[in-house]
Amino acid sequence: xxxxxxxxxxxxxxxxxxxxxxxxxxxxxxxxxxxxxxxxxxxxxxxxxxxxxxxxxxxxxxxxxxxxxxxxxxxxxxxxxxxxxxxxxxxxxxxxxxxxxxxxxxxxxxxxxxxxxxxxxxxxxxxxxxxxxxxxxxxxxxxxxxxxxxxxxxxxxxxxxxxxxxxxxxxxxxxxxxxxxxxxxxxxxxxxxxxxxxxxxxxxxxxxxxxxxxxxxxxxxxxxxxxxxxxxxxxxxxxxxxxxxxxxxxxxxxxxxxxxxxxxxxxxxxxxxxxxxxxxx
Amino acid sequence: xxxxxxxxxxxxxxxxxxxxxxxxxxxxxxxxxxxxxxxxxxxxxxxxxxxxxxxxxxxxxxxxxxxxxxxxxxxxxxxxxxxxxxxxxxxxxxxxxxxxxxxxxxxxxxxxxxxxxxxxxxxxxxxxxxxxxxxxxxxxxxxxxxxxxxxxxxxxxxxxxxxxxxxxxxxxxxxxxxxxxxxxxxxxxxxxxxxxxxxxxxxxxxxxxxxxxxxxxxxxxxxxxxxxxxxxxxxxxxxxxxxxxxxxxxxxxxxxxxxxxxxxxxxxxxxxxxxxxxx
Numbered sequence: 001x002x003x004x005x006x007x008x009x010x011x012x013x014x015x016x017x018x019x020x021x022x023x024x025x026x027x028x029x030x031x032x033x034x035x036x037x038x039x040x041x042x043x044x045x046x047x048x049x050x051x052x053x054x055x056x057x058x059x060x061x062x063x064x065x066x067x068x069x070x071x072x073x074x075x076x077x078x079x080x081x082x083x084x085x086x087x088x089x090x091x092x093x094x095x096x097x098x099x100x101x102x103x104x105x106x107x108x109x110x111x112x113x114x115x116x117x118x119x120x121x122x123x124x125x126x127x128x129x130x131x132x133x134x135x136x137x138x139x140x141x142x143x144x145x146x147x148x149x150x151x152x153x154x155x156x157x158x159x160x161x162x163x164x165x166x167x168x169x170x171x172x173x174x175x176x177x178x179x180x181x182x183x184x185x186x187x188x189x190x191x192x193x194x195x196x197x198x199x200x201x202x203x204x205x206x207x208x209x210x211x212x213x214x215x216x217x218x219x220x221x222x223x224x225x226x227x228x229x230x231x232x233x234x235x236x237x238x239x240x241x242x243x244x245x246x247x248x249x250x251x252x253x254x255x256x257x258x259x260x261x262x263x264x265x266x267x268x269x270x271x272x273x274x275x276x277x278x279x280x281x
Numbered sequence: 282x283x284x285x286x287x288x289x290x291x292x293x294x295x296x297x298x299x300x301x302x303x304x305x306x307x308x309x310x311x312x313x314x315x316x317x318x319x320x321x322x323x324x325x326x327x328x329x330x331x332x333x334x335x336x337x338x339x340x341x342x343x344x345x346x347x348x349x350x351x352x353x354x355x356x357x358x359x360x361x362x363x364x365x366x367x368x369x370x371x372x373x374x375x376x377x378x379x380x381x382x383x384x385x386x387x388x389x390x391x392x393x394x395x396x397x398x399x400x401x402x403x404x405x406x407x408x409x410x411x412x413x414x415x416x417x418x419x420x421x422x423x424x425x426x427x428x429x430x431x432x433x434x435x436x437x438x439x440x441x442x443x444x445x446x447x448x449x450x451x452x453x454x455x456x457x458x459x460x461x462x463x464x465x466x467x468x469x470x471x472x473x474x475x476x477x478x479x480x481x482x483x484x485x486x487x488x489x490x491x492x493x494x495x496x497x498x499x500x501x502x503x504x505x506x507x508x509x510x511x512x513x514x515x516x517x518x519x520x521x522x523x524x525x526x527x528x529x530x531x532x533x534x535x536x537x538x539x540x541x542x543x544x545x546x547x548x549x550x551x552x553x554x555x556x557x558x559x560x
Contacts, residue, residue, distance in 0.1 A: 147489050151496045158504035163438055164467045167410045170497030171332075171389050171486045230507025234500075241500045248492030273488040 003035040007057065008042065013050040013208030014201075015043035022058025027066035028122050033100065044107050050208040050215060052107070053200055054130060055114035061139070064121030067149075067263050087243055094153040094239035097122075101129040101154045102235060105223065108216040110207050114200040115139050115178070116193055121152075128156035131219060133186065134200045135178035136193040141186065142175030148254045148270040151245050155238040159226050161186050173274065287316040288338065289323065294331040294487035296324035303339025308347035309379075309401050317405075318382045325386045331487040331494060333386065334479055335409055336393035345400030345424065346376070349543050369523035373432040376401075377515065380408040380433045384502070387495045389486050393479045394457065395472055400424040400431075407435035410498060412465065413479050414457035415472035420465060421454030427534040427550040430525045434518040438505055439465045452554065 002008075007018040017039045019026040026032070036054075043052045056062050104111065104126065113130035119141045127133050127141075135141070143152060146169075157166040161184045169176070182190035191199045207215065245251060257266035282289045288299035298320045300307040307313070324333045337343050364372065383390065383405065392409035398420050406412050406420075414420070422431060436445045444463050448455065461469035470478045486494065502510075525531060537546035 146493055146497050148493065151493070151500060155500050155504060158501050162464060163501050163505060164411055164464070166501045167389065167498065168467060170501065171410070171489065171494055172482075173489070174485075229509075230504070234504050234507050237503045238500050241496050241503070245493055245496035248490060250490040250493060274485070 003039055005032040006035040006039045008039045010043070010046060010049055012205060013048060014204040015039075015046065015049040015052045017043065017052060017054050019054070019056040019062055022056075024066060025060040025063035025118055026056040026058065026123075027063045027068075029066040030072065032066075037100070037103075040104065040107060044109060047212075050109060050210070050212055051204045052109055052111045053114055053204055054111060054126060055200070056116070058117075060117030060123075061113075061115045061119045062123030062126060063118050064123050064145070067258065067267075069258055069263060087247065090243040090246055091239050094242050095236065098125075098153040098235050098239055101125045102232075104129040105156075108219065109212070110215055110219055112200055112204055112207075114196060115141065115187070116196055120175070121145050125152065125154050128160060129154065131222075132188050132203070133181070134196065134203065135181050135187040135190050136196045137178045137190045138193055139178035139181070139190075140175045141178070141181055142173065143169055144173040144175070144271065146170045147173040147274065148250045150251065151238070151242045153239050153242045155234055156231075159229065159231065284319045284323070285316040286313045287320045289320045291324070291327065291330055293484060294329060295483045296320075296327065296330045296333045298324060298333060298335050300335075300337040300343055303337075305347060306341040306344035306397060307337040307339065307402075308344045310347040313347075314376075314379045317379050321379075321382055321386055325388055328491075331388060331489070331491055332483045333388055333390045334393055334483050335383075335390060335405060336479075337395070339396075341396030341402075342392075342394045342398045342418070343402030343405060344397045345402050348428070348538065348547075366523055366527075369526055370519050373519040373522055374516075377404075377433050377519065380404045381515075383408040387498065388491065389494055389498060391479055391483055391486075393475060394418045394420070394466070395475055399454075400428075404431065404433045404435070407439060407465075408433065411467045411482070412460075413475065413482065414460060414466045414469050415475045416456065416458045416469045417472055418457035418460070418469075419454045420457070420460050421452065422448060423452040423454070423551065423554075425449050426452040426554065427530050429531060430518070430522045432519050432522045434514040435510075436465075437514070438508070438510070439463075 005019070005021055007020050009016050017036065019032060019036065021027065021032055040052065043049045110132070111130040113127040113133045115127055115133060116136040116139055119127055119139060121143055124141065124143060151170065157169070165184045176184070178187060178190040181187040189199065254266050254270055257269055283301070286300070286302050288297075288301045290297050298317070300313065300317065302308065302313055321333070324330045389411070390409040392406045392412045394406055394412060394414040395418055396415070398406055398414070398418055400422055403420060403422060430449070436448065440448070440463055455463070455465065457466060457469040460466040468478065534546055534550060537549055
C-alpha cells in the first residue's frame with residue numbers, strides 16, 4: 001500500500017519501511033510519523049512478514065523532529081503553554097511522543113534499523129527502540145538537542161551502552177560515527193556505507209528463516225529482561241525530566257530565537273560554542 | 282583554596298577537586314572522607330561551576346581506604362572491641378557516605394585517574410560520571426582477597442558480569458588501557474596527556490547550561506536506580522561485606538595488622554598472587 005512519506009515493500013519475509021522525506025533529511029513531522037506507523041502496522045499484521053527493516057531514503061536516516069516553525073508546531077507549543085510551558089501539559093505531550101517509540105519496542109517481530117548519514121535526536125529514538133542496529137561506518141549519530149532543546153523523552157541509552165557512554169553523549173551533545181557506535185555496543189555491526197544494504201539484507205533474510213512464533217518469544221523474553229530493569233517507569237521519568245529541562249532559560253531562549261530569527265539562526269546559536277572539532281573518539 | 286586534605290580551585294566554570302595526602306597515595310581516612318564531601322558540596326552549590334573534576338595529588342589517584350590503625354582513623358576498621366553484625370553494617374554505611382554524596386552531586390563529575398586506583402579508590406571513580414585514565418594506571422580491588430568486599434558496588438554498571446566476577450574473585454588489577462577496552466574507563470591516554478584530555482572534555486561540558494547537564498545526568502542515574510542501584514547494590518553490598526568480615530581469612534588479616542603491622546599483613550595477603558596474571 002502506498003504512503004505519502006514512507007516507501008514500503010515486502011519481499012521474502014522481510015518488510016522494508018523507508019522514511020521518505022529526503023529533502024528534509026527525513027525529519028519527523030506528523031505526516032511522516034503517521035505514515036511510519038501505518039506501514040509498521042501493515043508489516044505487523046502481514047502474516048508473510050517475519051522481520052521489519054526501518055531505513056531512510058536519501059542522504060540520511062533521520063535528522064530528528066522537524067523543528068521548522070509552522071502553525072502546526074506553534075499550536076502544539078501553545079497547547080503546552082507556549083514559551084513558558086505548563087509543566088504537566090508538557091509532560092503529557094512528551095509522554096505521547098515517547099509512547100510511539102515504545103510501541104515500536106513492543107512490535108512482536110524483530111525490527112532492524114539500518115542507519116546511514118545522520119541519525120540524530122528523535123532519529124535515535126527510532127533506532128534505539130528497534131532491536132538491532134546495522135550502521136554505516138561513516139554514519140553520524142548523536143543527540144545535539146541536549147545542549148539547548150531538551151533531553152531524550154524516551155531513554156534506552158543506559159540499557160544499551162551503559163552509563164558512561166550515555167553521559168558523554170548527553171553532556172556534550174557530540175556526535176559519534178558508526179565505527180564508534182559499534183565499539184560502544186550501540187550498533188551490532190558497522191560496515192562501509194556501500195555494503196550497508198547488503199549486510200542488512202543478509203541478516204534480515206537469516207532471521208526470516210525462523211518462524212514467527214519463535215521470534216516473538218525470543219524478542220519478548222529479551223524485552224522482559226530490560227523491563228525488569230525498570231524500562232517502563234524510566235520512560236515516564238524521562239518525560240518528566242525532559243519537561244523540567246524545558247523550563248530552563250537556555251531552552252526558552254532557543255524557542256524565542258527560533259520564532260523571531262528562524263530555526264537556522266537558533267540552531268547556529270545553539271551549536272556555535274561547539275564548533276571546533278569534536279574530540280576524536 | 283583547600284578543604285583540609287583536599288585542594289580546591291575553580292576557573293572557567295570547572296571545579297578541580299584534588300585528593301591531597303600524597304605521602305599515603307591518597308588513602309582515605311575519616312578526615313579525607315569528610316573533606317572530600319565538603320569540597321564536592323561546595324562545587325555543587327557554586328552557581329559558577331558547571332563541571333567537576335576529581336583527581337589525586339602525587340603518584341597515585343587513590344590507593345583505597347587507609348587501613349593503618351592510627352589516630353587519623355577513629356572508628357576505623359580496626360578497633361579493639363568486637364562489633365555486632367548490625368554495628369558492622371552501620372559502620373560500612375558510614376564509610377559509604379562520600380560515594381553517596383558523590384552520586385548525588387547534580388553536576389557532571391569527571392574522574393581523572395593516574396597511578397593506582399584501588400579498592401575504595403574505585404568507589405570514587407565509579408560513582409563519578411566519566412572516567413579518563415592514564416594508559417598505565419592500575420585499577421583493581423585487591424582487598425577482596427582478605428580484607429573485605431566492596432561496600433558500594435558500581436562495577437556491574439560498567440563491566441559485563443564476567444569481567445566483574447573475574448576482578449572480584451582474583452583481586453588482580455587492570456591497566457588503564459585494558460579498563461578502556463572493557464568499558465570501566467571512558468578513555469585511556471598516555472600519562473603525559475591525561476590532564477590535557479580531561480581539561481578539553483571539562484571545558485566542552487562547561488559550555489552547556491547547568492539545567493541541561495543536570496537533566497541529562499538525572500535520567501541516566503535514574504535508569505541505574507531502577508536497576509536496583511541503591512537497594513541491591515549499595516545496601517546489600519554493605520551487608521555482604523559485613524558477612525565477609527566474619528570469615529577467618531579477614532580475622533586473620535586484622536590480627537596480623539594488629540600484631541605485625543599493616544605492611545606485613547598486606548604482604549601475607551598478596552604473597553599467593555605474585556606470579557604473572559596469565560590473562
